[in-house]
Amino acid sequence: MLVPITVHGSAHSEQPSSDHPFIAHDARLAWAATADALGMTPAARAALVRELDDAVREVDGTGFVVTPFTRSDVLSDELGFSDAGGVWVKDETGGVGGSQKSRHLFSILLHLRAMELLGELVERPRLAIASCGNAALAAATLACAARWPIDVYVPTWMSDGFGDRLDELGATVHRCARRSEDLPGDPAMLRFREAVENGSVPFTVQGPENALCLDGGRTIGWEIGAQVHAPEGPGRLDGVFVQVGGGAFAASLGSGLNDDDPAVPLFAVQAEGCAPFDRARRRSVGLDDPASQWEQVMTPWTDPASLADGILDDETYDWLGVLDAIDRSGGRSVVASEANIVAAHELAHRAGFDASATGSSGLAGLLQVVAAEPRAESAAFDPTACVAVVMSGITR
Numbered sequence: 439m440l441v442p443i444t445v446h447g448s449a450h451s452e453q454p455s456s457d458h459p460f461i462a463h464d465a466r467l468a469w470a471a472t473a474d475a476l477g478m479t480p481a482a483r484a485a486l487v488r489e490l491d492d493a494v495r496e497v498d499g500t501g502f503v504v505t506p507f508t509r510s511d512v513l514s515d516e517l518g519f520s521d522a523g524g525v526w527v528k529d530e531t532g533g534v535g536g537s538q539k540s541r542h543l544f545s546i547l548l549h550l551r552a553m554e555l556l557g558e559l560v561e562r563p564r565l566a567i568a569s570c571g572n573a574a575l576a577a578a579t580l581a582c583a584a585r586w587p588i589d590v591y592v593p594t595w596m597s598d599g600f601g602d603r604l605d606e607l608g609a610t611v612h613r614c615a616r617r618s619e620d621l622p623g624d625p626a627m628l629r630f631r632e633a634v635e636n637g638s639v640p641f642t643v644q645g646p647e648n649a650l651c652l653d654g655g656r657t658i659g660w661e662i663g664a665q666v667h668a669p670e671g672p673g674r675l676d677g678v679f680v681q682v683g684g685g686a687f688a689a690s691l692g693s694g695l696n697d698d699d700p701a702v703p704l705f706a707v708q709a710e711g712c713a714p715f716d717r718a719r720r721r722s723v724g725l726d727d728p729a730s731q732w733e734q735v736m737t738p739w740t741d742p743a744s745l746a747d748g749i750l751d752d753e754t755y756d757w758l759g760v761l762d763a764i765d766r767s768g769g770r771s772v773v774a775s776e777a778n779i780v781a782a783h784e785l786a787h788r789a790g791f792d793a794s795a796t797g798s799s800g801l802a803g804l805l806q807v808v809a810a811e812p813r814a815e816s817a818a819f820d821p822t823a824c825v826a827v828v829m830s831g832i833t834r
């Protein structure tokens with residue numbers, strides 16, 4: 439139930455203290471800075487976060503919380519780390535909609551609702567997204583909570599079960615068959631873009647479509663940064679392995695984590711059956727300004743294929759952000775073999791994480807590095823190293 443919020447107040451009103459990810463990091467979030475510039479007080483922003491969070495809890499049974507970050511003994515032992523080091527897991531599987539996608543979308547929703555409360559948005563435009571995975575689930579969950587109409591553009595092959603869940607959440611689902619007059623590309627994406635041209639808000643997890651998704655995505659990086667240095671944390675991290683599809687996740691996690699010193703090397707992981715980011719990174723070596731040569735450097739992958747089907751984006755839309763996060767942190771790009779994608783999924787389940795193959799594919803990158811560089815002086819990680827992976831994504 440959405441309740442009235444008093445948006446204006448004393449310019450000196452205090453930011454309420456909270457461990458809620460979107461209240462604790464208010465001073466760093468772009469949606470909050472915009473609302474602040476238009477006169478919305480810190481207390482009103484916190485009330486807005488709580489209002490939407492309560493509504494999300496009613497729909498999803500969970501709200502936005504600081505997700506667990508713990509050492510996995512099973513992963514650490516199986517990968518040969520000693521007690522002095524290990525594999526730490528940021529577990530997003532219990533997050534809103536079962537994945538990190540909701541963090542990206544919540545900053546867009548907060549911005550829209552703040553504009554509404556401030557009188558800047560007088561009529562609700564429809565929300566639009568092209569996805570048939572975790573992003574669609576998160577978008578439909580948040581839209582349902584805010585009672586905001588949403589169109590979800592999906593491929594014809596989407597499973598009926600997933601469609602039923604989107605229906606339950608009140609989303610309008612459009613199965614998009616290719617039309618004879620269509621330009622090359624994903625028909626769901628083409629219909630989504632048409633909807634945006636006709637006034638819908640891109641409620642999507644792709645920075646070039648809506649950069650505000652990168653805003654909330656940073657909360658996971660800030661959280662990991664704080665958890666590393668908490669009394670029960672490892673105290674330092676020698677690397678963080680993040681799966682890359684469209685790239686918004688790795689770009690924003692890397693940006694948030696490396697806001698604070700010292701930088702943690704970001705290992706951006708793709709599957710061998712779809713690695714457009716890795717190819718673009720190799721093509722961009724020696725270029726002063728890779729962005730200016732986007733069309734030559736980031737080209738679509740032909741025939742993407744992997745068990746990790748949530749990272750089969752043929753183009754890494756946020757590749758510039760991922761590249762930046764790697765370069766700033768001293769990280770690298772890793773291409774995981776399909777055998778390691780499968781092995782990582784099994785290993786994640788043995789270690790007790792209910793992650794999808796997509797959500798465990800960062801671990802596949804760690805397996806790749808450890809297998810390719812057996813423990814030697816030149817190894818990327820010695821047994822005392824502390825490394826992190828993110829487990830996420832309930833859809834299969």
Ligand SMILES: Cc1ncc(COP(=O)(O)O)c(C=O)c1O
Nearest residue numbers: 572683684685686687748797831
């Ligand atoms: C569980 C999970 N992890 C990671 C990703 C990759 O995120 P991005 O597309 O932002 O790179 C996805 C994308 O669908 C996902 O569902």
